[in-house]
Amino acid sequence: MSSQQAIQTGVFCWAELATPNLDAVQPFYAQLFHWNPTPSPDPNGDPYTFCQSGEDTIAGMYAFQPGEAGQYPRWDSYIAVADAQHAVNVARVTGGTILTEPTEVMNMGTMAAIQDPGGAVIRVWQPHKPEPIPAAGAPGTIVWNELATRNTQACTEFYTEVFGWKAEYTEDPMPYTVFWKDDVRAAGMMEMGDNFPKEVPAHWMPYFAADDVDHLQTLAKSLDGEIVVPAQDVPTVGRFAVLQDPGGATFSVIKFSEA
DSSP states (O other), X not given: OOSSSBOOTTSEEEEEEEESOHHHHHHHHHHHHOOEEEEOSOTTSOOOEEEEETTEEEEEEEEOOTTOTTOOSEEEEEEEOSOHHHHHHHHHHTTOEEEEEEEEETTTEEEEEEEOTTSOEEEEEEESSOOBOOOOSSTXXXXXXXXXXXXXXXXHHHHHHHHOOEEEEEOSSSSEEEEEETTEEEEEEEEXXXXXXXXXXXXXXXXXXXXXXXXXXXXXXXXXXXXXXXXXXXXXXXXXXEEEOTTSOEEEEEEEOOO
């Protein structure tokens, strides 16, 4: 994380990989994004790996046992909140389902897991002390978070109520919603159309910055990853690809168009 300003509530503050194969994914991301995997310094906590790039901490990773109930390969996204219990209370009355009640984590803060009305899972994080803004912009850092859902109307109402976001809808270059938190672009949302297989559930997707999307998808393939959506351009936005790591979790890489 950056050592500058404290992170704003209502915006994404952390990303975390859950995987059944930590030994395979650590070298994958280390080579793809030049991360340095660093084990958690807390000997009393569950095994956890922080992914560092230089002095910045970009994301976290932990392993689950194959077949463990409720677990599957994925990237989880966290939104900073001032009061996790309040966020849970509002989510519960606006169509959300509470998967994990507010829980203390390693004396660092309080987290909760919530399923939105469309079925996607989001996590909230209430830090015990001000935390720095996550590093963003350099290759390998998270620069965008996007919700893919089959119920955009219910999700718009849900996220605006729970996090105080404002929704801005556009049809250029495609139907898309940008969520704002004050003057910050907090996230995006797209409708899951026929191009999404029926078995793919609603989900949040992290986007990592790339200097060369085509190079990264080729590199990912050579590192036993998969190309889910080949590199392609989105007019006025940039070039992106959707990839899958050796453990089965999907993520996106993007190079935004020059302003």
